[in-house]
Amino acid sequence: MRKAAGLLDEHQSSMHLTETGKRRISLKLLVTLYEKYNMNPEWFLHGTGPEILKEAKPKNTMDVINELRAEVAVHDKKIQILEANLNQAFRMIEVLQKQLDK
Numbered sequence: 001m002r003k004a005a006g007l008l009d010e011h012q013s014s015m016h017l018t019e020t021g022k023r024r025i026s027l028k029l030l031v032t033l034y035e036k037y038n039m040n041p042e043w044f045l046h047g048t049g050p051e052i053l054k055e056a057k058p059k060n061t062m063d064v065i066n067e068l069r070a071e072v073a074v075h076d077k078k079i080q081i082l083e084a085n086l087n088q089a090f091r092m093i094e095v096l097q098k099q100l101d102k
Contacts, residue, residue, distance in 0.1 A: 028074045
């Protein structure tokens with residue numbers, strides 16, 4: 001699973017939750033599977049159609065826009081997580097500084 005997570009640019013824990021059915025497959029992962037391995041998103045979401053598409057669907061402008069929106073959403077979430085982690089680190093530094101000042 002570690003290798004698959006690396007190939008798909010996913011965290012191993014996220015992959016495990018998706019594989020065990022505890023989390024729905026993310027849009028980012030669906031897009032990655034489609035773009036890299038020509039896997040059918042309909043099969044993942046609804047269990048219909050072939051698992052792997054014979055030919056890649058031609059991308060139209062709306063497909064590209066939707067992919068870009070998905071990427072922006074992923075990056076926005078990463079930024080939120082980084083900001084939260086940074087704020088937590090600052091709070092920890094303040095606590096440690098107060099302890100040192102005593």
